[in-house]
Amino acid sequence: MAPTKSFGEGSKKRQKSRAQEEEPAAMDNAFRSFEDSVRFYDEISPRAVVFGKIVDFPFFAHHHIHLRELFQAQGWENFLSLRRTQYTTLVKHFYTHFHYKGGKITSYVKGKTISLTLNNLANILRVPRITLQRYNTNDWMQFQGYDPLESIRQMCGDRTLQHVHKPSNTEFTIESRLIHHIITHNILPRSGSYEYISYLDLFLIWCILNKVKLDLAFYIAWHMDTCVKKKNVALPYGLHITSILEKFEINLSGERETRKVLPSDVYGTTTMKQMRYILKENIWVKKDAIVKEELDEEAQMEGDGAQGDEEAMHEDEEPPTVPPNGS
Secondary structure, eight states, rough: OOOOOHHHHHHHHHHHHHHHOOOGGTTTOSSSSSSHHHIIIIIIIIOOOOOOOOOOOOHHHHHHHHHHHHHHHOOHHHHHHHOOOOOOHHHHHHHOOOOTTTTEEEEEETTTEEEEHHHHHHHHHHHOSSOOOOOOSSSSOOTTOHHHHHHHHHHHHHHOOSSSOOOOGSSOOOHHHHEEEEIIIIIIISSOSSOOOOOHHHHHHHHHHHHHHOOOOHHHHHHHHHHHHHHTTTTHHHHHHHHHHHHHHHHTTTTTTTEEGGGGBBOOOOHHHHHTTEETTEEEHHHHHHHHHHHHHHHHHHHTTTHHHHHTTTTTOOOOOOOOOOO
């Protein structure tokens, strides 16, 4: 006579079977542990990935916007103009296992351990290592030669400013505005509003304008760590993580969730128009400045030239701006 099974034994086997059914990912090499698979599906998978934006330096040079010289001084020209395919699922696996401690990144993708010092990361991304590593986000940066008021005057192209404040991006010169746009898409990528300007953003803009060299590898590792630790925050550096995966010989074939470079991913006419610039005689100028100039001309005609000198005095003034964003 066959031994009878107790209710408890049958229940345990059924529970084990369910666990095996719910743990398919842990049985292959996609995750190091069942906890990692849970983290992937619950925390990481729902998040967006910031692909990045490709800087077309010849486009800007053609329109007399001299960004190449500024980013060449940093050694970031290749980083900002890189065109790669993003492997979205693998990016999320990279962040599922991501850890940053003691200046070292570790992760795990498709059965392979990834271990990167900042020097390794810099070599992969082809950017130089520099000693300048500052990341205060709650107040004006303390750094020799960095004067908040003077920096704002430079960024806004207005030497008459008398008070320290966080400017809105509409107050910036076109070069400063574009540098900030590049920061929010490539250097410290983020989702949501690209108009918010942090104290760190302002410091980075000042460094780039004045060719004060920055340690990009440090900022990338720090930003990766900051983003992955926050809930529901987009995951940065989508296209650049491909370079890391290739360096560690991760098999990229057969991946279904990919993203290739689209025309809208490249800085060009569309981007400039989205930023409210308009092309006038091959020069990009603020759209509201054009409107103001046209209104001034109409007013001058209506006044039969009586206020010609007064109108001319106001042609170079900045247009009205929105109040600065709060910190």
